Amino acid sequence: MSEQQLPVVVIGAGPAGLAAAAHLVERGITPLVLEAGPAAAAAVREWSHVRLFSTWGELTDPAAEKLLAPTGWTKPNGAGYPSGGDWAELYLQPLADALGDRVRYGARVTGVSRAGRDRIVDADRETQPFVLHLTTADGREERLFARAVIDASGTWASPxxxxxxxxxxxxxxxxxxxxxxxxxxxxxxxxxxxxxxxxxxxxxxxxxxxxxxxxxxxxxxxxxxxxxxxxxxxxxxxxxxxxxxxxxxxxxxxxxxxxxxxxxxxxxxxxxxxxxxxxxxxxxxxxxxxxxxxxxxxxxxxxxxxxGLRPDLSFLSEIRLGLDDRLQAPTELAPLIDPNQHSCGTVYPHGHRELSHPEPGIYLVGMKSYGRAPTFLAMTGCEQVRSVTAAIAGDLDSADRVELTLPETGxxxxxxxxxxxxxxxxxxxxxxxxxxxxxxxxxxxxxxxxxxxxxxxxxx
Structure with missing residues (x-):
């Protein structure tokens, strides 16, 4: 199988991961979402009793809505404030169901690398597909290959x-x-x-x-x-x-x-x-x-x-990441979100370029992209994955056209x-x-x- 025929593996069936999968489907690229939990949005379900301060209108992704439309899904009232449980049951799980067998549950990623290349080896590195090791719910170990990797595993598990x-x-x-x-x-x-x-x-x-x-x-x-x-x-x-x-x-x-x-x-x-x-x-x-x-x-x-929360980077130890030494966020993104510097709660629009790493083809998105910074909003994740998936598809004009304006904190x-x-x-x-x-x-x-x-x- 050629590298272009391999799926793009998305780690995590949460808000950013499922939105990424929807954008890949929209572009004709096969996604494979690996979720460690038994259902979509496993982390969100753990705070199901907490009400979000974003409205429904800020919590659904346009590509996801298109994928859901043929299923008879009805978008909740855009002005309402859902709880975590509402978000999971009324949007995220239906989205995962619409993706069908492109989402695998009980699949915990334990390692990511380049096939036949540890992080030291330069020779032909960029021509090799990504290789992922995972453990299934019944304890079996598996290996699979990917043309690109979008890590949307979040930070919930690492308080x-x-x-x-x-x-x-x-x-x-x-x-x-x-x-x-x-x-x-x-x-x-x-x-x-x-x-x-x-x-x-x-x-x-x-x-x-x-x-x-x-x-x-x-x-x-x-x-x-x-x-x-x-x-x-x-x-x-x-x-x-x-x-x-x-x-x-x-x-x-x-x-x-x-x-x-x-x-x-x-x-x-x-x-x-x-x-x-x-x-x-x-x-x-x-x-x-x-x-x-x-x-x-x-x-x-x-x-x-x-x-606060912090990212789990342990399973990415064989990947060449470019991370800020304070926030553990991508190097180009860190100055835009650094709480040591920021005023008025603003975050400049950003996309695939700020989320790129020395290792081409891998992106950290969603909460994980912010490392230890505390100011992430769901709408940021939607724009991130729109830009990243456009870059994976080779549509750099769209990938570079980042037009998100985030609300100030006051x-x-x-x-x-x-x-x-x-x-x-x-x-x-x-x-x-x-x-x-x-x-x-x-x-x-x-x-x-x-x-x-x-x-x-x-x-x-």
């Missing part, structure tokens, strides 16, 4: 740890029975029993942390013993809770305001300038967080770690001061509408255990 150094905090693994890296679903009775009426530490400062705080605050309104301790590495500033009303995605702005309300209304205490170094177990089995300066918080029953200033407890937003609000007044809560001197301070009337 970042609690430790501020990027490594697990001392004792974090031993405390696994009381630590989770997911937003809890309090509609599940077993999960509800774990958190309701308990004291829970939430570590993190992004949308997932906002969601967890808002969720626990809602439970606190009916079960007053439910209380959250929000652990932040930085101080509270005008950008801490996102862009509020200035966010061009209203639901994203509202999420930050809900987290702010959790603090303002006393359902959560915020601990600032706290970089977790260790998690110790108290005599009663609860957990004590300790920071790098030796400060200790009062014991908590549970810890929710929402410090947050000014990059996150270069992310871990600076004294970082504050400029008084004039910079390039965005000023955020609403915020409550700032700190902790006492290093010798003072616990949070123990009532909310003050500070501003931003």
């Amino acid at each position: 970042s740890p609690a430790g501020a150094s990027g490594l697990p905090a001392l004792g974090e693994k031993a405390a696994a029975d009381r630590v989770t890296y997911r937003v809890p679903d309090l509609k599940d009775p077993a999960v509800r029993a774990r958190y309701v009426g308990k004291r829970t530490a939430v570590i993190g400062s992004g949308a997932s942390a906002f969601t967890a705080l808002a969720t626990l605050a809602e439970a606190s309104r009916t079960e007053p013993a439910t209380h959250a301790v929000w652990v932040l590495r930085r101080g509270i500033s005008g950008s801490t809770f996102g862009g509020g009303d200035a966010d061009q995605l209203p639901a994203r702005g509202a999420l930050g305001l809900a987290a702010k309300a959790a603090v303002d209304d006393g359902h959560a205490d915020a601990v600032t300038g706290f970089r977790t170094e260790a998690i110790e177990r108290a005599d009663d089995g609860r957990l004590i967080l300790v920071d790098e300066d030796g400060r200790r918080l009062d014991p908590v029953d549970e810890v929710i770690v929402l410090t 947050v000014c200033g990059g996150a270069g001061l992310f871990d600076d407890p004294s970082a504050e937003q400029a008084a004039d609000g910079g390039c965005c509408t000023p955020a609403p007044p915020l409550v700032q809560i700190g902790i006492g001197a290093p010798t003072t255990p616990g949070v123990g301070q009532a909310p003050s009337s500070g501003g931003c």
